[in-house]
Amino acid sequence: MKQRLGLAIVLFCLIPALFAQQKVKQNAREDNASFMFTESQLNEDDDAAQSTSALVTSNNDVYLSNVGYLFSPMRFRVRGYDSQYNDMYINGIQFNDVETGRFSYGLIGGLNDATRNKEGISPFEVNNFTYGSIGGATNINLRASQYAAGSKLTLSGCNRNYILRGMYTYSTGLMKNGWAFTGSVGYRWANEGNIEGTFYNAFSYFLSAEKVFNSQHSISLSTWGAPTERGQQGASTEEAYYLANSHYYNPNWGYQNGKKRNARVVRSFEPSVVASWNFNIKDDMKLVTSAGFKYTSYGTSALGWNGNAADPRPDYYKKLPSSVFNVYNSVPTGEQLQQFNDLTDNWKNNKSTRQLDWDMMYFANEQANALDKETLYYVEERHNDQLAFNFSSVFNHTINDHNSYVAGIAVNSTKGMHFKKMKDLLGGQQYTDVDKFSVRDYGFNSSVIQNDLDNPDRRIGEGDKFGYNYNIFVNKQSAWLRYQGNSGSFNYFAAGKIGSTQMFRDGLMRNGRAPLKSLGSSGTAKFLEGGVKAGLTWILNGNHSFTVNAGYEDRAPLAYNSFIAPRIKNDFVKDLKTERIYSGDLTYNFNTPVVMGRITGYYTRFKNQVEMEAFYNDSEARFTYLSMNGIEKEHWGVEAAATFRLTSNLSLTAIGTWSEAKYMNNPVATRTYESESESNEDRVYAKGMRVNGTPLSAYSLAIDYNLKGWFLNLTGNYYHRVYLDFSSYRRLESVLKSDNEGAVDANGNIIGMSVPSQEKLDGGFMLDASIGKYIRLKNGKSISLNLSMNNILNNTDLRTGGYEQNRGDNKQNGELREYMFSKNSKYYYAPAFNAFLNIGYRF
Template sequence: MSRPVLLLLFSLAIGSPAAAQYLDDEYYPYAEREERRELLATDSTLFYRAIQSSVDLYGELTDFNLPQVAMKRRGLGWDAERISLSGMELSYRHLSVLRLLGATETRYAGLVPAPGIPGGSGGVRLFEFPVEEPMQPFLASVRFTDRNYLLGAKVAASGDLGRGWTASLAMDARTGRDLHVQGVFTNAMTAALRVAHAWSSDHRLSLLCILPPSTRGTRLSSSEEAFSLTGDRFYNPAWGYQDGRIRNSRVRREFLPLLAFRYEGRLSAQTSLAVNLGGEAGLSRYSMLDWYDARTPMPDNYRYLPSHTGDLETERAWLAADPRYTQINWDELIRCNRMRNGEAVYALDDRVERTTDLHLDAAFTTALDRALTLRYGLTLRYDRSRSYRQMRDLLGARYVTDIDRYLIDDDTYSNLLQNDLRHPDREIREGDRFGYDYALLTREARLLLQADYRSDRLRADLCAELGSAGISRRGYYEKELFPGDLSYGPSRTLRFSPWLVKALVGWSFSARSYLEGILFASADVPRADQLFYQPLYNNRPVELPRCERTYAAELSWRRTGAQFDLRLAAYAAAVYDRLETRRYYDDLASLYCDMSVSGIGLLSCGVEAAAEIRLSYRWQLALAASAGRFTYIRDPEVTVLSDVDNTAVLTRATARMADCHVGGAPQLAAVSELTYFGPRGWGFHLSAGYAGLRYVEPMPLRRTDRVTAQAGLTPEAFEAFTRQERLSDAFTLDASLFKSFYFDRSRLTVALMLRNLTDASDTLYNGYESLRVRRISAGDATSWTPHATRYTYAYPRSFYLTISYRF
């Protein structure tokens, strides 16, 4: 059956990107810079404004040193932090190469706006290229690790080409297999070029090009039963043996080049202009096994586990880690295909997303006087994402017919099988598109106004944004279930009016002490793929889509001195009208369904504290801690439609989520780091971290009256469906040792880092509740229980060895 895989993919899509981001790429901040940072001593009575800069001290200390678990800072989503390259929004995949090119990175904590960038509720990470040349323009580095890949290399060079031209070139490559998780590997190379030209001190033009091809084998979550039976916390059900060699079914292949132009010029003595034009365009492929009128090939499916089969031989096979049971049996899939006279019952296909994301930003800056600066401009965005399936490997078969095989045995809809009614019964070969083909289009325009007032003691910022956005779907296949414009051609355009207001007031009591308060309100456009019940082949949008509203406040205090730097912050943020859509199999209705959860409300409140203490010339201590409460404050409404005819299965039912916590967001966190900078360029870091009060990702459907009344018939069953599982607390202990060798104009640095020295193998990275419900029959009695929670375990002890040379 093809539809189960499609629905599973979309149901996992919400939780997987964040985990993939963390597991696929780590930034080690000590790899190429291991000297002591000197503190400049100035006459502090004259400079009140220096302390008004809101450096994200907590984020700098915790990003790398906290335990290797899911970390939604302040309980907010992964996209709450804005990443900007001089005003143009970027994705995380480009950060490493931007650092190599010499871009400076400034982090603005929480609600603090950056110059010309109001930001959201989760801070701003701003990258900018300095005008001056680096003192050491060349870098060559190699690294060895046992996580995600084995070998990596970096090179970077920059120089003056003459006549006002400068150029920077960088490359970051990595390759090899993970030594802890079978099937995980990385083959990636990111190359970047930046060319800049200055006509004078008043006019500069730059071009940035980044080419990031990558291929990565990924890991999947699984149930606790599978982990226990195999005795392997890093069991990965995504791979298996083919002809005696390991093959992963979940491989992500990406090539998303970035091209960006930037012009900076002074229009008058008071006004300057900056224009950014750029975007990403490319392909992202994610392979998955599919099956047609056959048993699922995924080895950890609940039907294959001993708890379901009750078979002693199956349990023995799992306990013995027999790969014919615990992993994908590729050879058996190929054998089954060869017995079917050319038509596949198993196949490996790609879920392809062809992205075109374009941005145009024009920003003016006018300095009215020494104290008041106005920043204003326009942002235009065009985002088109075309998605389709493409056959990668027929596993020994010759073709597969492009029909909806899930409906073959359906008494009502078995005569409506065509995925593409305009090309019926098309035979799909390797490389062909099939199944679905559609595009999501987002067009958005925003006006920005920011007023910055600076005096010796007073800082005041006022930011406002007003925009208009339109989102639509265009289908390129006419689904027989939804003929005509129900699936083919453009849908109606959904209109939104996003806005943002942010106000900041700060006062410097002295050059060492500063207090700041911020108020924030915004309405953001929902993600395009969340606005349609079934974007694969249905033009029907959700009912009454709204902007997601956020109201937040923050109060922070900073104290600095010759021996320490301290920042305290208290915050609160309320989110309303969040929207989520999912596709899943409804066991109670025995139907594949499309679900919309609307009116989700969240509350995040807490405190953060961070301090850097210079104990002596060579010793430095860093401390950070946070405590918060991240909960659902509204009971959202759940609507469920049948996937085959859009009939209502559940209409605006209340999901009782008010006592649930936000998943993947530790409510207690602490980190400490001790650093020693020894003589002759050597030193070490010791760090310890803690993350507590963590919970699995909750599912609203399980908390509707329909599920609890029909399946929660006993107190134990009701508790199983409504109780949110708390994950165990996580601890980490890391250490690194480094040595730098200094020459006339160059430096060689060797750094070794060991992560998770305690080798805690029972630390869960994250978990999420299943939407599925299991039916248990015993004679005439029937009972229900939720499917097992899916988990991912954090990595054990691992190492990074880096050798870098700057010259």
């Protein structure tokens, strides 16, 4: 055992150095062309429940302990909340990215066995590690003494984003000398995943050491990371899917010298460490103090092109048959009809037509080299790197059997580093760091075109930073207190918190479009945060209870949304305020010998939200920033779940939710073009639009059977009311009025022209099943076998979401305009039939 332990310690000490050169960060949508999924949406692991919501680890709740895994193929979000409202803690330290608010599951990717010790809480649930967010929270316990002694080897095979996975975990348990060690390694791989043109290559490591000095004091240290490189899938239009004869067509790849190459590659690495001190002051008093550090490197590659080079994307709308003529209401000429038929035939029968043409791009650059001209095509890598430090201390005091309280403080300091660098010039020799859109508008002699005025006309080589380079600094401090008690048939709690957030941008390039506002500090924006909440549970008897909760919170805006055009200048969003959140729910809980579950009604109101979009504007051929401020949203609905114990071996579980989540006003907007220095005030007509990318209605019926170590599950899920991510640009007041058909009344509502409706996607049914066996061996050893199968009926028509492109003909009215909008939308589909075989051996 000592030899194995020594080898594990040496290995884990070397791992961070071996992978120090790899890169990563949590993903956020940068533009419509680069719409991507975060690790939390990939549904890549057999326990994908953790990838959907922080709530899914709530062990005592039939609804929350099931919906995350059951509905994960449709990227279901509990109550429609954005994932920024789900808090993720590791050993008491919050690991959400403070810029985007979200937790990157790539941080712990491939460490399933190491991260199984977790506590999940619902939005108002009493706990001992956090004040809690409206979306709930999860705390992963990585203390070495909490792992069972022994080894576990896991081998997996599947047809998902990766096809093979291996994990090995070893733990000493708490030894007589007070030490405990746990280590884990994992590897996930696919030369090509379930989507053509994708690939997966990921290593993961974890090491935890803990020293228990006595009954009062223990110190633990944990470190982990998961360096990953993966090729991505891209969304496309229904026309492209039809012509490719597949809803899983991927436009992100093409052949280069006969080999597949993906243009959208993510490289990610987030080495992290947490140190914790547990101090049991008395039997009824405990202090847990932790400090954590995380370095995030996240790079996403993307194609770029210069000058008059043609758009290389195979599904660019001008390359599709529908671009030849309006098939909806016009009669084509003979020439147009022939061109339409030729394009259709090529798309359907010539695979190279619907993929990237790498050889063409290399050839074009060779021609440019021969003429001593600028590189036409290249691959850039957009980086969102980060350094983050966190500190937390939580004090628990049990006053008596009926009263207790918990108090905590937390501090976070984060530096976000945003830049792009040249990854591959594709054989080109010259690239000058100027803005191509500004060159078109102002000419080569204008200083406006310079991305870096202090280094004008700088030649860029592979590995050089260019385009933009800036840092975002965010500092947060908070303190909270919660009291809980019980009296007779009533349990109750009351809690409050106060905090502050400071943020500023530090520009590292003096941009020609904003020479006085791009370099140096933006100045600091400061926000005072706080919140209160309370809850009361009335226990009728041991089988029935009612719970009512209510809360209010002031929350600082996210740094990601707080700047008008962060790539080029320091300006904050005008009239930036703290977000206000009002929330409450009412629950009936039941637990009888035959059935257990709950029914909950909830309501949440958001005010003063801020959203920012960055995208290439096809209609105006310019890169555009669109910031919305003062957004109001309303979320409400019903959740219900029940498990019926039909026999000692057979149970039936029914789950359902119907929810509403929509915009309640038309927020103020600021539009900025990357080729201009000025910003334009506007308004987005978003009232009535729904939150996108999640089913607002979902229902499930499952049968579970177990006997003598065997278990069998059969589940049917139905999804409904999934809405497409609407284009804010298309609903700008200035865009809607551009044809002079519309006017605005005294209340700010458009008259004489309707606002485009939001597309609601068709619902659908999915059947899943799993079968497994647990085998006990001698001397405490065991084997676990599990085969899970999703979408057995192979429903390939279930759309999980997508987005409207910022292009369309607003001058068309009614049915024609709706057709034009939907034709330009891009969609994602739920995975086709897939299976996951997992074999675990514990020894």
